[in-house]
Amino acid sequence: MGRTVRYLLLLAFAAFFLLPLVALLDFSITDPRTGERTGTAWASLVEDPTLTEAIRTSLTLAVLTVVGMVVLLVPTMVWVRLRIPRATRLVEFLCLLPLTIPALVIVVGLSNVYAWVDYLVGDSPLTLTFIYVVLVLPYAYRSVDVALSAIDSTTLSEAARSLGAGWTTVIIRVIVPNIWPGVLGAAFISIALVLGEYTVASLLNFDTLPVVLVLLQKSDAPASMAAALASILFAALLLVGLSLLDRRRPTSGRT
Template sequence: MTGRLVRTGLLLVFAAFFLVPLASLLNFSTKDVFTGERTGAAWRALVEDPTMSDAIRTSLTLAVLTVVGMVVLLVPTMVWVRLRVPRATRLVEFLCLLPLTIPALVIVVGVKNVYAWVDYFFGDTPLTLAFAYVVLVLPYAYRSIDASLSGIDARTLAEAARSLGAGWLTVITRVIVPNIWPGILSAAFVAIALVLGEYTFASLLNYQTLPVAIVLLGKSDAPTSMAAALGSIVLAFVLLLVLSLLDRRRHVPRSK
């Protein structure tokens, strides 16, 4: 009985820790500064303001591109290294964890000249931030995927598939990936959260993403800025919930 009360109390404390700031954001964004009356003007401005709408679309597109780029770059590399050149595992781990030890401000200063060439080939578009975001998410994605790979016997699965005539592409996409799907999904969670909250790169490279738009809007319209901040949190939660539901549907046994 005592243990249940302790668990209930801790859950209430954690719930208050997370929900009270969100409730404060909602309260501030729906209250008129001068009259104190409730209004939805700040939330309507998110849809009516073309700058904010473009920033939301840009961040969502960047989230998709970052997840796809991270999976395409990291999963085949990690599987290939684990199966063919296991001695290179430490090197790959070091390279993937390196962005975690270098501040984002230092990274963006270092790659600014490189982005001149990126803009030359791909055009001056904020979507090129996906290259930088893939690098930023590597440390977290690596740990998640590596944990899933360590939980399966990838070598045995690959050798069995190869003995049945499967190519390496089939081995990776139809044998290994379904077995490490939870790790890939966790890495996607982190990538989406990072993109929707990353400010340093986008600001210093002069691109208009959702976090940059929120900061700029906060200087002129605080209620709308708070509404955008709360909306971005809710949007990230909904995206993560959708990914979680998709993962759950994969594990539901089909009735015969």
Template structure:
């Protein structure tokens, strides 16, 4: 009897914590969405969304950040996946060192990184990358990769823990496969969900990052959000709702890819 009463009490407290947590998370979002629809006095309308989506600066900055996110994801995957694979396969003793290095972006502010870029690669330095749009975009991509490194590496490393890399590699080598074949056709498909998880986190970081893009004077989405937030009232709420919808869409895509991969493995 006492055990049943304790179990009932635990369930009650669990549901109470769940409801309170949901309210803390959902109510501000509902308030923000309601405010974004209140641009026309006394009537709910999508005027703020029409104003935002019709702004040429929105389309220009949004597309620029999406492009930079794609480049950052490709560059980050090309660096992180081979590194995590090789460290786990051949150099397990270096894992603590690699993990420490990948954690550094969490404690080094982005403004420190970007000032270092400006100091080292300005127009009077040995490699004047900031003297052209292409060079500045490359610097910004490097900066975004650094910011996303902790999350991308953790996602890929966790995905590789779920598979027996040593056995898969030895089996592929016994069949005559080279390193590129092993990596491209064996390792990468098995950690695809982990890579996509890190890629979507990278996308979210790039879309909302302000410091690096502003100091490098790039037409990115983060500085545009700040500019709209300073000069307008309802449009920032509409932008926040749009950004939130994009984030949830990315999470849904992760779940979809995970389920498709599970069905594919089950079919095999």
């Protein structure tokens, strides 16, 4: 009886999540004028130069945001936990602060700063990386913090230091391998946020994938739905890939 209930619940959850995706797929391959099935909307994902450029921009932003988040957040959290644990609350407050500030307020506050960014770096949508790194900090912090709390980082670092390892070696070769699931989780959250962020990019007049999808929906709804479904499937495949990557890592270096 219990197994039957579990199967029924799994089927219910599968239907709840899959039926909207099936409806989205059906709409994207249906010609709104004739009702015929066609793959024109999906072909436009690689044929429409505006859409392909937006996809390329968003994927590049996702990679740059993940790199910036990892480089900025992980060493800082490890260093604070090992050397100045009293500052943990301050770092947590600073990382969670963007969660309490609306994106509209952040854009208005950074508009003057971005005038200098445009002057020094250029008017490129890739400059959104600076804002996106800030926006993902609350979510990435929680993921990395949970992973750090699950290990005895102090003992590991002291053991490594007693064997002559420097702080860079301690962080990269001792601590990071033990918190790798948390880092992967933070990376996935960052990619999902970048691929779905609309407000900041729209207000700063950059053509990222969400902005182009909204504009495309007004002129070619099936192509917009096809791109949206492709984004969802890409995020799902990425999550599966990250899970497999973590499972295939050697466990000899973990504690």
